[in-house]
Amino acid sequence: MTRRTRAIYLCNPHNPTGHAFTGQELEWIAEAAERDNLRIFSNELHSRTMLDRPHIPVAGISESTARRTLTFSGATKSHNIAGIGGSFLFSHDAELVDRARKDLSIRVPTARSLQQAALRAAYQEDSPWLLRTRRTIRESRDLICRALSSAAPWIKFDQPLATYFLWLRWGDSGSNFDARDELFRRCGIVGLPGAYFGADKSFARVAFATDAATIEDVVGRLHLGLGLKEELL
Numbered sequence: 001m002t003r004r005t006r007a008i009y010l011c012n013p014h015n016p017t018g019h020a021f022t023g024q025e026l027e028w029i030a031e032a033a034e035r036d037n038l039r040i041f042s043n044e045l046h047s048r049t050m051l052d053r054p055h056i057p058v059a060g061i062s063e064s065t066a067r068r069t070l071t072f073s074g075a076t077k078s079h080n081i082a083g084i085g086g087s088f089l090f091s092h093d094a095e096l097v098d099r100a101r102k103d104l105s106i107r108v109p110t111a112r113s114l115q116q117a118a119l120r121a122a123y124q125e126d127s128p129w130l131l132r133t134r135r136t137i138r139e140s141r142d143l144i145c146r147a148l149s150s151a152a153p154w155i156k157f158d159q160p161l162a163t164y165f166l167w168l169r170w171g172d173s174g175s176n177f178d179a180r181d182e183l184f185r186r187c188g189i190v191g192l193p194g195a196y197f198g199a200d201k202s203f204a205r206v207a208f209a210t211d212a213a214t215i216e217d218v219v220g221r222l223h224l225g226l227g228l229k230e231e232l233l
Contacts (some may be wrong), residue, residue, distance in 0.1 A: 001032075007039040008032065010058055013046045016162020016197050016205040017167040020050060026058045028066040039096070040069040045087070046163045047123075048078035048130065051138045053161065059092065066092040070100055075122035077163075078130065086115030137164050140208045140215045149217040152226035155179075164209035170202045179204035186225035189218060 008029060011091055013020045014105030021029075033040050047055040059066040088111075091097050111119070122130075144158050144166060156169040161165070170179035178201045180193040194203025208215065 001036060005036065005038060007041055010040055010042045012042060012044055012058060013050065013055070013162030015046060015163060016165050016192070017158065018165050019158070020053065020161040021056065021058075023056050023061070024167050026056060029058060030061045033068055034064065038068070039069055040065070042069055042071045044071055044073045045077045046128075046131055047073060048075070049134065049137065051134065051141065051160070055162070060143060061114075063092065067096075070096055075119055078133075079118070080133075081122070081123045083119050084118050085117055086111045086119050088119065097217070108208075115118045136212070137209060140210070140212070141166070143215055144206075144208055144222070147222045149225045155226070166206045166208060168206060169206050170204070173188045177202055187218075187221040188225075189221060 010029060011019075029040070032038070042058045044055070047057070055069060059069040059071050064151060070089055070093075071091045072090045076082045076085065078085065089097065089100060090216065111160075141160060143166070145157070147170075148155055148157065148166075154171055156171075157166055160166060168179055170177040170182055176192075180191050180201070181207070183189045183191055183204060189206065191204040191206040194200055194205075197203070197205065206211070208218070
């Protein structure tokens with residue numbers, strides 16, 4: 001926090017770590033915003049990809065928090081409609097929404113008819129398709145986490161509670177290993193480098209939103225490429 005700080009940007013659930021904020025954590029953030037009179041910009045695009053517990057929106061903490069929060073969300077992450085696009089923002093403060101619409105009108109145009117129809121279909125209910133998708137993502141997460149724990153204990157990670165991302169650290173933070181390059185060289189697995197998210201090269205993000213056959217192939221690659229003693233760590 002500095003004297004120039006005007007807002008808190010919150011990513012809930014978090015990308016790239018897959019962390020789902022608890023009610024207590026959100027209360028701490030809300031208290032900080034209240035204390036310093038800050039807005040909260042909450043990115044909740046992955047709120048429909050919760051894997052182990054319900055999503056808690058920060059705007060639900062209290063009415064005063066809701067009035068200082070601008071929430072961004074959409075169905076592109078949960079319903080595989082990135083090609084169609086379409087998202088939305090809302091707040092309990094109508095003036096805040098009006099200001100955002102005015103300032104962002106060029107970058108955030110009104111949703112087209114197809115986008116509105118897609119959003120309506122996605123948010124009418126948790127459809128059988130979405131429930132199956134979340135179950136598949138959960139099973140894939142569990143398989144990959146077990147494979148990594150057994151094949152490569154030097155790779156550190158927290159099991160994600162939401163999203164379809166695994167945030168890996170190859171050895172200690174700041175180590176000489178490039179996690180993304182090592183995963184590709186040893187296993188043929190492509191991830192995003194930690195630098196993309198402001199971390200050092202010992203970090204990488206791997207996405208596991210894919211079919212069961214591909215996950216089984218990934219698990220086999222992990223055991224084959226990483227099931228060796230790490231001599232240099």
